[in-house]
Amino acid sequence: MDMKVSKKKLGLKEKYQHMTRGLGWETTYQSMDDVFPFVKYEGIKIHDWDKWEDPFRLTMDAYWKYQAEKERKLYAIIDAYAQNNGHLSVTDARYINAVKLFLNGISPLEYMAHRGFAMTGRQFPGVGPRVACLMQSLDEIRHAQTQIHSISNYNKYYNGFHEYRHMLERVWYLSVPRSFFDDAVTAGPFEFMVAIGFSFEYVLTNLLFVPFVSGAAYNGDMGTMTFGFSAQSDEARHMTLGLEVIKFILEQDPDNLPIVQQWIDKWTWRGYRVLTLVGMMMDYMLPKRIMSWKEAWEVYFEENGGALFKDLARYGIRPPKWLDQIEQDKDHISHQAWATFYNYAAACNFHTWIPTDDEMDWLSQKYPNSFDKYYRPRLEHWREEAKKGNRFYNKTLPMLCQTCQIPMIFTEPGDPTQICYREVDYKDNKYHFCSDGCKEIFEHEPEKYIQSWLPVHQIYQGNCFNEGVDPTAEGFDPLAAVLDYYHLNFGRDNLDFEGSEDQKNFDEWRGMATKNV
Amino acid sequence: MSKVFIALQTNDDTRSIIQAIMADNPHAICNEQPAMVKIDAEGSLTVRRSTIEELIGRDFDLQELHINLISLTGHVDETDDELTLSWNN
Ligand SMILES: [Fe+2]
Ligand SMILES: [Fe+2]
Numbered sequence: 001m002d003m004k005v006s007k008k009k010l011g012l013k014e015k016y017q018h019m020t021r022g023l024g025w026e027t028t029y030q031s032m033d034d035v036f037p038f039v040k041y042e043g044i045k046i047h048d049w050d051k052w053e054d055p056f057r058l059t060m061d062a063y064w065k066y067q068a069e070k071e072r073k074l075y076a077i078i079d080a081y082a083q084n085n086g087h088l089s090v091t092d093a094r095y096i097n098a099v100k101l102f103l104n105g106i107s108p109l110e111y112m113a114h115r116g117f118a119m120t121g122r123q124f125p126g127v128g129p130r131v132a133c134l135m136q137s138l139d140e141i142r143h144a145q146t147q148i149h150s151i152s153n154y155n156k157y158y159n160g161f162h163e164y165r166h167m168l169e170r171v172w173y174l175s176v177p178r179s180f181f182d183d184a185v186t187a188g189p190f191e192f193m194v195a196i197g198f199s200f201e202y203v204l205t206n207l208l209f210v211p212f213v214s215g216a217a218y219n220g221d222m223g224t225m226t227f228g229f230s231a232q233s234d235e236a237r238h239m240t241l242g243l244e245v246i247k248f249i250l251e252q253d254p255d256n257l258p259i260v261q262q263w264i265d266k267w268t269w270r271g272y273r274v275l276t277l278v279g280m281m282m283d284y285m286l287p288k289r290i291m292s293w294k295e296a297w298e299v300y301f302e303e304n305g306g307a308l309f310k311d312l313a314r315y316g317i318r319p320p321k322w323l324d325q326i327e328q329d330k331d332h333i334s335h336q337a338w339a340t341f342y343n344y345a346a347a348c349n350f351h352t353w354i355p356t357d358d359e360m361d362w363l364s365q366k367y368p369n370s371f372d373k374y375y376r377p378r379l380e381h382w383r384e385e386a387k388k389g390n391r392f393y394n395k396t397l398p399m400l401c402q403t404c405q406i407p408m409i410f411t412e413p414g415d416p417t418q419i420c421y422r423e424v425d426y427k428d429n430k431y432h433f434c435s436d437g438c439k440e441i442f443e444h445e446p447e448k449y450i451q452s453w454l455p456v457h458q459i460y461q462g463n464c465f466n467e468g469v470d471p472t473a474e475g476f477d478p479l480a481a482v483l484d485y486y487h488l489n490f491g492r493d494n495l496d497f498e499g500s501e502d503q504k505n506f507d508e509w510r511g512m513a514t515k516n517v
Numbered sequence: 518m519s520k521v522f523i524a525l526q527t528n529d530d531t532r533s534i535i536q537a538i539m540a541d542n543p544h545a546i547c548n549e550q551p552a553m554v555k556i557d558a559e560g561s562l563t564v565r566r567s568t569i570e571e572l573i574g575r576d577f578d579l580q581e582l583h584i585n586l587i588s589l590t591g592h593v594d595e596t597d598d599e600l601t602l603s604w605n606n
Contacts, residue, residue: 012580012597055593058580066583073584206588210524210553217552225552229526229587236586240593290551304590307519311592311604 016057021050023127038123042188044260045253049126052248055240063135067142070230074146077226078153087157088513089220091287093506094497097350098285099216099224100160101277104349105177106208107147108168110231112181114140116192123189129248132241136197139234146227153223157509158502160349160493167349170464171486172455173277173341175405179452180274184267186448190249191263197242199267203308203320205235206300208278215282215290243308250315257316262444268320269437273404279334280341283363284355292366293334301326322437325413331370332416335363339378340409346393346479349488351497354383374416391496395479397456402431402449403438410434426450521562521591521602524555531585537568553587561591561603 010018027035039046080086090096114137121133148164155161168174184195213228249256279293291299309319338352345352355363360379363371385392398407412418422433426446433439442449458464462471465481483490492501523538525531527549535554539547545558556562569577579600591602 012595055595056580056583057595058583062580066580069584210588214551214553229552232587233526233583233585236589237583239588239590243592303520304522307521307590307604307606310519310606314605 012057015059016054019059020054020128020131024049024125024130032125036123036125038188039125039190042190042259044190044249044256046126046249047252049124049128051251052126052128052132053244054128054132055244056237058135058237059131060135063138067138070233071142071146074226074230077222078150081153081223081226085509085513086222087154088506088510089222091219093158093502094351094353095219095221095285095287096154096158096502096506097160097352097497098212098281099154099221100158100350101281101285102212102224103147103151103154103161104164104167104171105174105277107144107151108164109177109181110140110144110147112185113196114138114144116140116181116185116196119185120189120192129193129245132244136234136238136241139238143231143234146230150223150227157505159489159500160351162493163487166487170455171349171488172344172347172459175453175455176277177274179405180270183270183448190259193242193245194249194260194263195267195270197238197245199242199264199320200271201235201238202242203268203301203305204271204275205239206304207275207296209235210300211282211291211296212278215286215288218288218290219286246312246317247315250312250317261317264317265321266441266444269322269435269441270404272326273406273434273438276333276337276406280337283334283366284338284359289359289362292363294330294366297330321440322435325435325437328413329410331367332374332411335367335371335375336409336411339375340398340407342382343392343394344398345496346395346490346494347483347486347488349486349493351495351500351502353497354379354386370416386496393495397459399432400454400456401434401438402452402454403433403441405452405454406434408432408434518560519604519606520557520559521589521604522555522557523562523564523589523602524553524587525582526585526587527552527554528585530581533572534564534569534582534585537572538562538564541565541568558602561601563602564600566598 026032033040087096117133117137117140121130121137124130124133151161151164168178184192187195209228209232213225213232216224216228246260249260282289282291282293282296305319309317341348342352342354360371360376364376382392398409400407408419408421410420412420420435422436422439424431424433424439424442424446427450429450431442431450433442455464459478459482464485465471466485469481470476471478471481480490483494488494497503525535531554535547535556538556539545541564542558542562545556545562548555548557564579564582566577566579579595579597582600589602591604594601594603
C-alpha cells in the first residue's frame, strides 16, 4: 500500500477525545428515561459514560480511509478470481460444500449483527459506546454485502447457493445460527454487547474465521479467503471493543458482576453450540486439513480464553460454566455433527460423503481418544452399506433442543455412547434439551424460549408446506413437500457428493481448463 | 505468564511489519500459517512505528495496521508511536 501520511495536528488520544466527548446532552422536553427506554431494565448500573475508552481510538476520518483501502483490495481479488475461473483451483469440489455452509448459514448473520449494533448504539446514552457501535454496525453491513457479493463467485457454477434468504428462514439446520442471533438482538442492549461483542467476537470468533479462512487459502479458494480476511480485519477492532465493554460495565458498579457473569455463561455456551458447524467444516469438509477442530479449540479457546479469564478474575469474573463438559466434547462434536448431516443429507442444501481412508487416518491421528473407538467403525459401516446400494437417508424428523435448536445428537458427559437428554415441565408442556447448559438457559428465561420457531415442530404442525398442499392426500410425501417449501431441488442440491451434478461439472470444467477440447 | 498474539495477513505490506515486530520483541515466536502469520509472545508485545518506518523508508501510521490485521488478544494500548498488547497476569 502506498498511502500518503499527512502531518497530524492532534495526537491520537486528543483527537479521539474531541470526536467522542461532549456530543451528548441531557434531554429536557422528554425525560432521559423515555429517550433511552431500554438502558435500565436489565439492571446494569452506569454512573459515568465518559469512562468509556476505545483503545483503538478510531474516528470516522481514519475509518473511511482504511475501510476504503480494504474494499479496493477485496474487489481487486474478487475480479481476478472471476476472471481466472478461480473456483476451478480449489483442491476438490467437495470443498465447495463448506463454502455453501458458510455463505448460507453464517453470512446472513452479518446483517443481523449490523442491525444489532445499530439498535444497541441507539440505546446507549454515552457517546463513546455509541460511536463504537456505529462503526461496528457499518463494518457488519460491509461484511454482509461483500459476502453476498461473493456468492456470485460460486452460485453460477454450483448448486445449493440459489436462495440463501429464503432458506435461512426455513431450512431446518439454518435455524441454529439464525436463532442464535435472533436471541441476541432481542435481548437488552447490555446483554447484546456481552453476547456478541464479548462472548462471540472476543471469545469465539477466532475459531470461526481464523482457521477456516486460512483453511480456504490452503484449499486454493482465494474468493473465500479474501472476503474472510477482509471481514476479519475489522474483527480485531470488534474484539477489542468486546473486551472494553466487559471492563467498562464491571468497573461501573459492583452490582453488575452477577448479571454479566450469567450472560457470559449463557452466551459462551450458546456460541459454542453454534460452532459445532465450524468444527465439522474443519474436520470433514476441507479436503486439505489445516488443523483439527480440537487443536483450534485448544489454541483459540483454552489458551487465549484461559489468559482472558485469568485476567478478568480481578473483577470477580470466573470462567464460563460447563467448561468441564466442553473440555470432554472437543473429542466428539465434529464427528457427531457430520454423522447427523450424513444421515439427513436428503434435506440439506449441500452434499455429504464418507471421508477417504487417508482422511480417516488423519482423523485417527488427531483424535486418538475417540475416532477409532466410536466414529470410524460407524463411517466404515455406512460406506459398506452404500456400496451395497443401501445408502440410508433418514427421513424421520429428529427431536430438537428447545434452546440451541440442534437435534439431540450430543452425548452424555463421560459417556460418548449415550445420547444426552434433559427435559423441563413448564406450564403444561414438556421441553427438551441437549445439555445441562441449554436446559439452564431455558430455565432462566422460559417465556422467551417457549416461543422458539423449531423447524421440526413447525413441519409437524403443517406450517412448512407450500400453500395448497394437502398433507392428508393419498401418497403424500412429507419430505418432498418440505423440500419444495425450502426451494431445494431434490437430486441437485442434496444427497451425496458422489454422483452429484457439482462433482460431474467440476471434473468436466477442470478438464477443459487444463486440456484443449 | 499468559501469552498475547497478533495475526496478520501474509503480503507485501506486512513483511516489514512482521520483521519490525520480531526485532522489537525478541521473546516473540513467529508462526507461519497458510496466508497468515501469527506472532505469539509471553506477557506482552509491542509494535513500534519507528522500527517499521526505518524498514519501509516512509512515514507509517500505526492505524494502517488495521488493513492487514486478522486478530489479536490482550488489552490494547495504542499511542501515535506504539501499540502494545498485554495481559495483567
Ligand atoms: Fe462481521
Ligand atoms: Fe441445546
